[in-house]
């Protein structure tokens with residue numbers, strides 16, 4: 167496992183927003199491509215910073231996410247997972263740092279990156295007044311797919327995700343789990359090389375979760391890369407073969423699941439120890455549930 171020490175900020179001028187620098191253009195590497203330096207990672211992050219006022223939500227991340235893996239990004243509330251995923255997917259401009267997806271720079275080559283990725287963001291905003299089917303048709307055409315291909319993939323995704331019966335219902339009337347599923351279908355429609363999912367199983371019932379899981383496993387088995395954030399360690403442990411652990415805006419450990427878990431009985435134990443949460447037991451709340459009221 168690669169464990170990272172508290173790295174000092176890469177730059178001294180921490181207070182002021184820093185100019186973002188990105189590589190000019192991508193390397194042109196295809197998915198799973200390689201250079202003399204080794205295989206091109208699905209995601210390459212260098213010196214990534216984001217501050218909100220005084221707070222560094224993301225504090226100088228350096229990370230390579232390998233292609234073709236099922237990758238979990240885990241961390242306690244406020245660790246910086248959503249901020250990181252937002253910057254990696256081109257939704258939020260970093261203060262500083264470099265992000266590449268399959269060798270293409272997210273900020274200087276956005277079209278190349280956006281055509282290769284699918285995103286299910288936190289607080290998913292959808293076109294609420296379209297039906298589920300219309301939403302997928304619209305998304306497919308925006309992605310430049312031929313109409314008949316959009317129709318075919320839409321029908322298949324609706325079927326697999328058990329949304330066929332609700333395909334003509336307006337998205338505004340979908341439940342939380344249905345919204346996640348239609349959002350996932352929209353993210354998958356163009357067969358992206360890398361799929362980013364922020365808490366994809368939140369609000370999803372066990373049956374739908376199993377369906378989503380099957381779709382994602384099939385996708386990675388066929389060579390796709392999934393990067394998803396979650397608090398649910400059992401889920402990460404059962405799905406992922408590679409994890410990155412974040413705390414306080416930094417990556418504290420990353421690598422193959424077994425290496426990050428190490429000698430700990432479960433990923434949950436390893437995680438609690440890595441983020442220092444195993445010391446917070448609530449012992450001090452001796453008034454709770456008894457004593458004075």
Ligand SMILES: Nc1ncnc2c1ncn2[C@@H]1O[C@H](COP(=O)(O)OP(=O)(O)OP(=O)(O)O)[C@@H](O)[C@H]1O
Nearest residue numbers: 218221222223241242243244245246247248249250
């Ligand atoms: N737009 C914003 N303005 C100010 N602070 C923000 C903003 N977005 C995030 N933050 C702060 O940055 C830190 C990281 O937030 P982020 O949402 O990335 O964490 P997270 O790991 O995704 O948390 P959670 O698991 O609770 O969703 C938090 O302290 C949060 O309050």
